[in-house]
Amino acid sequence: MKRTxxxxxxxxxxxxxxxxxAKGRSDKSGSKLVxxxxxxxxxxxxxxxxxxxxxxxxxxxxxxxxxxLDLKHKGDEHIxxxxxxxxxxxxxxxxxxxxxxxxxxxxxxxxxxPAPENVEIK
Numbered sequence: 874m875k876r877t878x879x880x881x882x883x884x885x886x887x888x889x890x891x892x893x894x895a896k897g898r899s900d901k902s903g904s905k906l907v908x909x910x911x912x913x914x915x916x917x918x919x920x921x922x923x924x925x926x927x928x929x930x931x932x933x934x935x936x937x938x939x940x941x942l943d944l945k946h947k948g949d950e951h952i953x954x955x956x957x958x959x960x961x962x963x964x965x966x967x968x969x970x971x972x973x974x975x976x977x978x979x980x981x982x983x984x985x986x987p988a989p990e991n992v993e994i995k
Contacts, residue, residue, distance in 0.1 A: 902934075902936060902937055904934065904937050905933065906932065907932050908931055908933065908964075909931075910927035910930075911968040919942055921941070937959040942965065951969070
């Protein structure tokens, strides 16, 4: 009975250390994804796991291979794939359009059309 219990404990510790080692491999590969995402409150998801928002997440250590990048901002979504090689530092940039309305239709630098002539204003 003691041998069986010892074997089960040893197997559990071996599985736990193997999982920790596999998880640590992505950090040791030196592969990094550098993110330049906007606006700051954009949610960043990688392979279905939320990583945070653009104001806090600017670089991720990833295992080499293909990863799905999902960016979410105020109901909009952008999905892309990145392929990262061992030891590579890959940059990815994306910016959602700002949803603030312009103060006036002439904020783009054009001038307002001239007022029509011969019009009487009362």
